[in-house]
Amino acid sequence: MTSDHSAASMASDHAVDIDKHVRIYITVFVALMVLTIVTVTVSRFHLPVPIAVTVALMVATIKGSLVACYFMHLISEKKLIFAVLALTAAFFVALMVLPVVTVHDGFWVH
Amino acid sequence: MLNVPLATLNTIVLISSSVTMVMAWASLMRRRFETYRVYMGLTILCGLAFLVIKYFEYSAHFHEGALPSTNNFLAIYFTLTGLHGLHVIGGMVVNAYFWGPGAKLWKTNPVWFTNRVEHAGLFWHFVDLVWIFLFPTLYLL
Numbered sequence: 130m131t132s133d134h135s136a137a138s139m140a141s142d143h144a145v146d147i148d149k150h151v152r153i154y155i156t157v158f159v160a161l162m163v164l165t166i167v168t169v170t171v172s173r174f175h176l177p178v179p180i181a182v183t184v185a186l187m188v189a190t191i192k193g194s195l196v197a198c199y200f201m202h203l204i205s206e207k208k209l210i211f212a213v214l215a216l217t218a219a220f221f222v223a224l225m226v227l228p229v230v231t232v233h234d235g236f237w238v239h
Numbered sequence: 240m241l242n243v244p245l246a247t248l249n250t251i252v253l254i255s256s257s258v259t260m261v262m263a264w265a266s267l268m269r270r271r272f273e274t275y276r277v278y279m280g281l282t283i284l285c286g287l288a289f290l291v292i293k294y295f296e297y298s299a300h301f302h303e304g305a306l307p308s309t310n311n312f313l314a315i316y317f318t319l320t321g322l323h324g325l326h327v328i329g330g331m332v333v334n335a336y337f338w339g340p341g342a343k344l345w346k347t348n349p350v351w352f353t354n355r356v357e358h359a360g361l362f363w364h365f366v367d368l369v370w371i372f373l374f375p376t377l378y379l380l
Contacts, residue, residue, distance in 0.1 A: 147265050147268050147269050150265060151262065151265055154258060154261050154262060154265070155258075157258075158254065158255070158258045161254045162251065162254065165247065165250050165251065165254070168374075168375050168379065169243070169247050169379065172243075172375070172379035172380070178380075181380060182380060185375040185376070185379055185380055186375070188375065189371055189372045189374075189375050189376075192371045193368050193371050193372065196254075196257060196364055196367055196368050196371065197364070197368065199261075200257050200258075200260070200261045200360070200364045200367075201360075201361055201364045201365075
């Protein structure tokens with residue numbers, strides 16, 4: 130249940146370590162703001178739908194990953210946690226692709 | 240039809256609330272209880288701001304007759320943002336508890352309290368994460 134960042138293990142951790150973390154949090158905050166501006170700006174270009182969807186989802190994924198990795202401390206978690214998450218993500222992508230593939234018959238054959 | 244500027248403002252509000260939430264936890268790690276209180280208070284205020292903005296959005300929609308029953312997109316929009324809003328309220332209740340009555344635990348068991356705040360933070364960040372995906376999907380695409 131305890132991650133590397135549990136209060137128990139960090140009880141002896143020094144203010145210096147937290148200062149480094151705080152700097153990371155501010156950096157991530159700025160990055161998230163920039164990405165928000167990017168995603169709103171790109172939406173004004175009215176790109177063709179498949180490209181627009183791809184770009185929007187890519188930007189959203191980057192933003193989400195920043196929140197997950199740094200605010201939720203995912204990046205300092207054990208490898209196994211990452212692996213479980215990656216597996217979940219892979220299955221989710223498959224879940225999303227399935228309806229698309231069934232609708233666009235002959236999707237892989239032109 | 241959907242208000243992109245208001246939603247962008249809401250996105251900024253939620254992202255800021257995530258930052259204040261993690262700073263609240265960091266303050267506890269640095270054993271600065273008063274700073275924690277400030278940051279947690281800011282998180283709750285940001286959540287409140289989000290809900291207020293959402294209220295204006297919704298009332299504008301209802302005013303112009305855009306209801307969940309109007310069309311498929313609106314049904315999905317109201318369902319997704321409505322459920323998300325409920326989770327925001329839930330998160331705010333928990334955060335308010337840890338800001339107010341729950342903060343007593345800091346005196347008796349600071350480590351446990353810090354961990355509980357971290358977990359509340361995980362939920363709050365997840366709420367933010369969902370919005371980060373909802374925003375482009377519903378408003379921008």
